[in-house]
Amino acid sequence: MNKIHFDQLQETLYHKKLDNGLNVYVLPKKGFSKTYVTFTTKYGSVDRTFIPRGGNELVTVPDGIAHFLEHKMFEKEDGDVFQQFSENAAAANAFTSFTRTSYLFSSTSELYENTKTLLDFVQQPYFTEKTVEKEKGIIAQEITMYDDQADWRQYFGTIENLFENHPVRIDIAGTVETIQDITAEHLYECYETFYHPSNMVFFAVGNVDPEEMLRFVEQDQQEKTFEAPEPVVRNFPDEPDYAAKKRDELYMDVSKPKLMVGTKCRNTDMSGKEMLSRELASDVTLDILFGRSSEFFTQAYNDGLIDESFSYEFNLENGFGFAAIGSDTEKPEELEKLIKSVLDNAKNNWSISDDQLERIRKKRIGLFMRALNSPEYIANQFTHYNFNDMNLFDVVPVLEGLTTDQLKAAFDDLYYEDGQTIMTIYPSEQAK
Amino acid sequence: MFLKTELQSGVNLYTRQTAQFKTVSVAIKFTAPLTEENAASRTVLANVLEDSSAQYPTRTKLRQALEELYGAVYYADTGKRGNEHIFTIYAESVNEEYLRNPEVPVFEQLLALVTESLFKPNLTDGVFDEAIVEREKQTVIDRIGSVYNDKTRFANKRMLELIRSGQPASQSASGTEKALSAITKESLKATYDQMLSEDTIDIYILGDVDTDQLTNRAETLFPFTKEIRNSIPVTATTTSGKAPTAKHIRERQDMKQGKLNMAFSTPVGFNHPDYPKMQMMNGVLGGFAHSKLFINVREKESLAYYCSSSYASHYGLLYIMSGIDAEQEEKTAALINQQIEALRNGDISDLEIRQTLALLSNSIRSSFDSAKGQIEIYDQYKLLDENFSADKLIRNWERVTKEDIQEMATLLTKEITYLLSGREAMDHE
Numbered sequence: 001m002n003k004i005h006f007d008q009l010q011e012t013l014y015h016k017k018l019d020n021g022l023n024v025y026v027l028p029k030k031g032f033s034k035t036y037v038t039f040t041t042k043y044g045s046v047d048r049t050f051i052p053r054g055g056n057e058l059v060t061v062p063d064g065i066a067h068f069l070e071h072k073m074f075e076k077e078d079g080d081v082f083q084q085f086s087e088n089a090a091a092a093n094a095f096t097s098f099t100r101t102s103y104l105f106s107s108t109s110e111l112y113e114n115t116k117t118l119l120d121f122v123q124q125p126y127f128t129e130k131t132v133e134k135e136k137g138i139i140a141q142e143i144t145m146y147d148d149q150a151d152w153r154q155y156f157g158t159i160e161n162l163f164e165n166h167p168v169r170i171d172i173a174g175t176v177e178t179i180q181d182i183t184a185e186h187l188y189e190c191y192e193t194f195y196h197p198s199n200m201v202f203f204a205v206g207n208v209d210p211e212e213m214l215r216f217v218e219q220d221q222q223e224k225t226f227e228a229p230e231p232v233v234r235n236f237p238d239e240p241d242y243a244a245k246k247r248d249e250l251y252m253d254v255s256k257p258k259l260m261v262g263t264k265c266r267n268t269d270m271s272g273k274e275m276l277s278r279e280l281a282s283d284v285t286l287d288i289l290f291g292r293s294s295e296f297f298t299q300a301y302n303d304g305l306i307d308e309s310f311s312y313e314f315n316l317e318n319g320f321g322f323a324a325i326g327s328d329t330e331k332p333e334e335l336e337k338l339i340k341s342v343l344d345n346a347k348n349n350w351s352i353s354d355d356q357l358e359r360i361r362k363k364r365i366g367l368f369m370r371a372l373n374s375p376e377y378i379a380n381q382f383t384h385y386n387f388n389d390m391n392l393f394d395v396v397p398v399l400e401g402l403t404t405d406q407l408k409a410a411f412d413d414l415y416y417e418d419g420q421t422i423m424t425i426y427p428s429e430q431a432k
Numbered sequence: 433m434f435l436k437t438e439l440q441s442g443v444n445l446y447t448r449q450t451a452q453f454k455t456v457s458v459a460i461k462f463t464a465p466l467t468e469e470n471a472a473s474r475t476v477l478a479n480v481l482e483d484s485s486a487q488y489p490t491r492t493k494l495r496q497a498l499e500e501l502y503g504a505v506y507y508a509d510t511g512k513r514g515n516e517h518i519f520t521i522y523a524e525s526v527n528e529e530y531l532r533n534p535e536v537p538v539f540e541q542l543l544a545l546v547t548e549s550l551f552k553p554n555l556t557d558g559v560f561d562e563a564i565v566e567r568e569k570q571t572v573i574d575r576i577g578s579v580y581n582d583k584t585r586f587a588n589k590r591m592l593e594l595i596r597s598g599q600p601a602s603q604s605a606s607g608t609e610k611a612l613s614a615i616t617k618e619s620l621k622a623t624y625d626q627m628l629s630e631d632t633i634d635i636y637i638l639g640d641v642d643t644d645q646l647t648n649r650a651e652t653l654f655p656f657t658k659e660i661r662n663s664i665p666v667t668a669t670t671t672s673g674k675a676p677t678a679k680h681i682r683e684r685q686d687m688k689q690g691k692l693n694m695a696f697s698t699p700v701g702f703n704h705p706d707y708p709k710m711q712m713m714n715g716v717l718g719g720f721a722h723s724k725l726f727i728n729v730r731e732k733e734s735l736a737y738y739c740s741s742s743y744a745s746h747y748g749l750l751y752i753m754s755g756i757d758a759e760q761e762e763k764t765a766a767l768i769n770q771q772i773e774a775l776r777n778g779d780i781s782d783l784e785i786r787q788t789l790a791l792l793s794n795s796i797r798s799s800f801d802s803a804k805g806q807i808e809i810y811d812q813y814k815l816l817d818e819n820f821s822a823d824k825l826i827r828n829w830e831r832v833t834k835e836d837i838q839e840m841a842t843l844l845t846k847e848i849t850y851l852l853s854g855r856e857a858m859d860h861e
């Protein structure tokens with residue numbers, strides 16, 4: 001067992017890598033009533049082409065399958081797993097992202113009963129043609145619900161425009177059509193390939209005794225049989241350094257037009273500290289250029305180009321990265337011009353000062369410290385970083401070491417010729 | 433859980449010294465009656481106070497000052513509770529104990545910034561700046577308009593307007609476009625003066641700080657004028673009397689999913705002795721993933737991704753919300769009605785009761801794991817019992833029997849079935 005103490009943060013992280021390859025982490029938090037426990041596989045919507053465990057050829061599975069599998073894990077021969085969690089006073093859930101699928105519960109009592117339920121249900125798949133068919137109606141309604149959400153459509157429209165080949169361009173849940181092709185056999189194939197303990201991380205945070213929890217998980221895993229760990233072979237198509245589509249628009253029943261500028265990251269084949277520095281440098285740069293204390297914000301807000309919906313974000317994973325900047329706006333053309341002029345100006349007359357960096361550095365350190373109040377943030381963000389060989393608890397030291405040169409390098413990989421797209425949603429009545 | 437100190441009649445300070453969080457939080461809550469005009473002008477005031485202050489007269493200066501304080505949080509917003517309108521200032525900073533070499537006492541400086549912004553706002557010739565007021569009026573008008581873009585929220589809002597037009601249950605905490613447009617820089621100053629002198633005020637401070645010392649300084653920190661503040665009698669705006677005939681209304685928008693909602697009235701509100709029973713009934717019906725609605729509408733029939741109920745105790749209403757294929761409206765509505773009937777017939781298992789009690793208990797205990805959660809939950813429940821605790825609430829739920837749940841279900845009166853759906857469906861009718 002490793003025990004890592006973070007002096008300044010006054011947190012201690014316990015870790016053990018089990019014989020079957022599972023990484024178990026526990027972070028006790030004093031004063032908390034609940035324990036938040038996640039069990040996550042490094043398997044998300046982008047993992048659609050891979051060599052199945054025991055096979056030797058690449059296969060491509062239907063879009064939306066990782067998310068479909070997540071839904072189906074909850075159903076067992078003897079009923080629904082939610083029933084068991086409810087009986088033991090746990091609120092359970094799961095989510096699927098581009099790169100991972102996470103199962104979780106939060107409870108203030110019966111910690112080990114619930115942990116056992118979590119480990120068992122994720123490690124005992126049960127799929128039949130009948131239960132798979134039944135789920136299609138439920139997921140079709142989930143997809144239809146998102147189809148009506150303009151923010152979601154705009155965000156995924158932006159990503160789709162940016163990427164020509166990379167599967168990040170495919171909606172996480174797939175479409176009502178693609179999920180029709182999913183079979184129980186597909187689900188077993190994906191399950192066997194990606195749910196081996198060596199491809200997974202267990203994280204418990206909150207009201208928990210770390211040594212007891214580590215022992216509990218270890219014993220549980222020793223009682224189960226697993227095949228030997230095998231590296232997962234995924235395949236990703238080549239992705240060019242330009243946006244696949246420069247511009248797109250949609251007409252929906254919204255009160256006001258929406259504009260989003262997307263910009264695609266190049267040189268994303270990285271991991272570990274290099275990746276963490278890159279991510280934080282990009283976040284800080286966007287904050288300086290577009291944050292609430294920026295010149296841009298004051299001008300755009302005073303001129304009525306943006307409203308409270310204005311936001312910007314940066315996402316980086318091994319193999320893809322992008323930033324998205326957008327707002328509801330009555331003047332999409334003017335807003336587009338202003339955002340581009342800020343980006344062009346940063347590119348042509350780079351002028352981020354040490355003072356600006358210092359101020360935003362402090363802001364981001366504070367933001368991170370505040371986030372450590374949240375067990376949900378710690379578990380989810382730690383796991384996300386862990387899958388890319390980064391360590392969540394390096395955030396403060398890396399922020400403390402950031403230089404304006406690193407900001408410039410991050411910006412150069414984020415904003416370059418032909419790497420942008422504009423996604424606009426207009427109210428239906430403006431349709432030509 | 434909080435230690436109460438009455439600073440003057442109608443102004444109370446609540447403190448809690450705890451090392452649970454890495455932050456220190458302060459909230460100041462001003463309570464006034466809920467009217468359209470109050471809601472509109474207090475919401476614009478929230479935005480205007482958050483924009484700038486005499487000390488930091490531009491948005492950029494104020495935001496930069498917060499960034500220097502390690503990204504401290506400072507915002508003002510408004511909400512409603514029954515017939516009350518609540519204006520809240522919320523601020524939070526990292527406890528400097530966790531920072532390497534902070535040059536300044538971070539929370540002290542944040543507290544100074546918050547009180548300066550409140551007592552010395554950014555005024556020109558004794559009133560607020562016209563350009564800022566006009567811009568923030570537009571921002572709030574846009575916020576109200578944006579509800580339209582979220583069809584789930586919009587459907588619920590429309591349904592409430594159809595059954596509780598002009599009443600607190602359907603009123604927006606941000607006012608109406610008409611009331612917002614009528615605001616001037618002078619009227620906003622009057623709103624500000626009135627809020628400081630007439631509202632009842634609750635101040636919360638929570639974190640690992642010297643709360644005794646802060647309490648001793650409270651009258652200097654918060655120099656509210658000594659005027660008479662009339663607390664509003666909290667009344668849950670439940671309706672009683674004759675049962676109306678349930679409405680059945682269908683509306684259309686350009687959208688794909690159908691939003692099938694229902695609303696039921698109940699004489700049991702937040703301060704009614706049967707409140708815990710109604711909470712249990714709602715949990716068995718549709719509050720959780722083991723509830724009747726989830727199991728039958730989603731899991732058994734695959735009709736919906738979400739189908740749940742929620743109990744708006746301050747308005748004596750219970751809503752059911754679902755997202756379905758509009759073609760399945762009748763089938764889904766019949767299935768939902770069957771679940772209510774099942775409850776009325778006492779078709780309630782011990783397991784359902786145990787699960788609901790377990791998850792209600794988990795939910796209240798978990799809500800204390802955030803600073804804001806502690807403040808908000810306490811602020812709500814202190815009206816019922818100043819010495820309230822999670823354990824007391826849980827004991828009330830433990831006493832609820834199957835017969836109680838059955839009785840609560842019989843107290844529901846359906847007022848409306850509402851379907852919002854796409855235009856396509858209408859075309860082939």
